[in-house]
Amino acid sequence: MKNSANKIIVFAATVVFLLTLGFSWTHTDHDMIPFMNKVFPKAQSFQKIASSPVLYEGKIKEQNGKEEKIGYVVIEQAVAYGGPIKMVTGIDLQGKIVGTVIAAHKDTPSFIDRVIDQKYLEQFIGKDITDPLSIDKDIDRISGATFSSRGIAKAISQGSHAVAREQFGLDVKDEVQPFKFGPKEITVIALVILMVIGVTFKQKKLRWVVLIGSLVFIGFQYNTPISLANIAALLMGNFPSIRENLVWYILLIGIPMITFIIGKNVYCFCLCPFGALQEITAKVGGGKFKCCNKAIEAKAAKLRYILIYLALIGAFLTKTPSFAGYEPFATLFGRQGFGIQWLILPVVIFSSFFISRFWCRFFCPGLIINEIILRPRKYIMGILEKGIYKKAKLKKVQGIKGTEGIEARSANELNKIEVKE
Numbered sequence: 001m002k003n004s005a006n007k008i009i010v011f012a013a014t015v016v017f018l019l020t021l022g023f024s025w026t027h028t029d030h031d032m033i034p035f036m037n038k039v040f041p042k043a044q045s046f047q048k049i050a051s052s053p054v055l056y057e058g059k060i061k062e063q064n065g066k067e068e069k070i071g072y073v074v075i076e077q078a079v080a081y082g083g084p085i086k087m088v089t090g091i092d093l094q095g096k097i098v099g100t101v102i103a104a105h106k107d108t109p110s111f112i113d114r115v116i117d118q119k120y121l122e123q124f125i126g127k128d129i130t131d132p133l134s135i136d137k138d139i140d141r142i143s144g145a146t147f148s149s150r151g152i153a154k155a156i157s158q159g160s161h162a163v164a165r166e167q168f169g170l171d172v173k174d175e176v177q178p179f180k181f182g183p184k185e186i187t188v189i190a191l192v193i194l195m196v197i198g199v200t201f202k203q204k205k206l207r208w209v210v211l212i213g214s215l216v217f218i219g220f221q222y223n224t225p226i227s228l229a230n231i232a233a234l235l236m237g238n239f240p241s242i243r244e245n246l247v248w249y250i251l252l253i254g255i256p257m258i259t260f261i262i263g264k265n266v267y268c269f270c271l272c273p274f275g276a277l278q279e280i281t282a283k284v285g286g287g288k289f290k291c292c293n294k295a296i297e298a299k300a301a302k303l304r305y306i307l308i309y310l311a312l313i314g315a316f317l318t319k320t321p322s323f324a325g326y327e328p329f330a331t332l333f334g335r336q337g338f339g340i341q342w343l344i345l346p347v348v349i350f351s352s353f354f355i356s357r358f359w360c361r362f363f364c365p366g367l368i369i370n371e372i373i374l375r376p377r378k379y380i381m382g383i384l385e386k387g388i389y390k391k392a393k394l395k396k397v398q399g400i401k402g403t404e405g406i407e408a409r410s411a412n413e414l415n416k417i418e419v420k421e
Contacts (some may be wrong), residue, residue: 013309015084020316020421022141024236032088032103038123039090039099043070053162058090069093071072078161080151082107082229082322083238087155095129095170100156105130107323110143110231110336118142120149124156129164132175133157150244179243187217188224188247192254195270199262207269211276219273223333226251226267228308228365229325232315256373263377265370274329275360278352285353301362310367326365 036046036056043058045067054075059067071093077086083106090099093159096345100121104111123139133139134157135150143151157174164170169258180245189211198206218224224247231252233239255267281287290297307326315324329343330336351358 017309017313020047020313021226021235024316024319026092032075035088035101035103036090038101039088040071040073041099050166053159055163055166056273065321066274071098072163074159074163076155076162077104078106078151078154078158078346079238079240080105080111080147082111082147082345083233083236083320084409085151085155087152087159089124089156089159091129091160093299095164095168097124097127097129097156097160100124102152103250105148105318106233106236106322107148107151107331110322110330110334111148114145114226114336115142115148123155127160129160129168129172131157131160132170133160134175140308147240177241177243180246184222184224185216185246186400188215188222188250191218191271192250192258195266196258196262199264199270200264211273211279212273215273215280218271219277219333222247223330225273225329225333226255226328226366227265227325227327228267228311229322231369232312232324232364233321235312235323236316238321259373260377263374263381265374268364268366268370272366273333274327274364275357275366277332277349278357278359281349281352282354287352287354287356289354304363304365307363310369311365328359332394359387366417382405 004322032054033046036058037043040058042060044060046056046058047054048054056073056075057069058073059069062068072091073088074091075086075088077084081084084104085102085107086104088101088103089097092098102112102116102121124133127133133153135146135153139149139153161172161174164172191210194206194213195210197203198210226266230248234252242249251267255271259266311324311326315321328341328348331341331345348359348363355361
């Protein structure tokens, strides 16, 4: 009876998960008219004239009742680190940008808040629609929100260039972003290679070198650890440009592939910067505290299943991948977060002095993600081992007295003995 109830609960939870995921792919954003009025307040009405990108003519009524075109409003989006950013941009008849606003985004809210607080959008006012609007050339990026500021600039650039070509007849080409391969990408690749070597050859000292390197570089220097927000973005189809975000693909695609091939949770225990910090604090504080009842501790550890489920459902319903990022990573490594995050972080770090990998054990979604990756591998390996077992069943093992034939019970045993045909 209990098993049947559990199956029903799992089935219902799966259905809700798939329905909300489908909602995140199909639900359309809200009305753009308020944003259009904001970027082109002189216009009394708007008439749609194109769909790719979405383009409107802004019009006013003259005294004789006739409508006169006074400019354009273009709606375009580009992908930042956390997801797409949709920009609404107003352009006058002289080909100058008169206003721009963020209509919708799926990026980390604290990054967008920083962009707005530092009046980043004001840099675009007065720019010509033929300007490249390149970060660090025409436009200054916002420190701590580089991907967000780059995504905004790209959306405005693509939209204004489309207007220049289609409405002004100008020969304007969008700037092709060069493949970004610098210190950040080299460092992450080097750490991943060292991690694989350490795991393959069971080098404990090398593991510590990788963990400390990850804490310094993936954590504090570049603030790019894998988070549940990244997983949500992946499930929602928000893929950043590989030319600008190679590290995203290394961590979100490469690490799961390595995990599947090796058959071990390599990221959590060998590369995670927050895991590294917890191991260091446990060494300082002892990290020996254990719950008096293992059954209670096991039940408490299941809390992370509920957290990851609710976080993903929330991300799908709000169409915001960053909603799922409940981990204290951004607060620590990015030195930014909202109220309660600044309360959670010190509690987690303090607890890690006395409870080994406190966050990993009870709250982190990483173990669940790796469990999902490793389960199909276990299933496939089980099928392969059964095949080997059946083939070895009738073979005789040489060199064992008093035995005419012994069944080999695993692939490991077959490697250690000579088989007589």
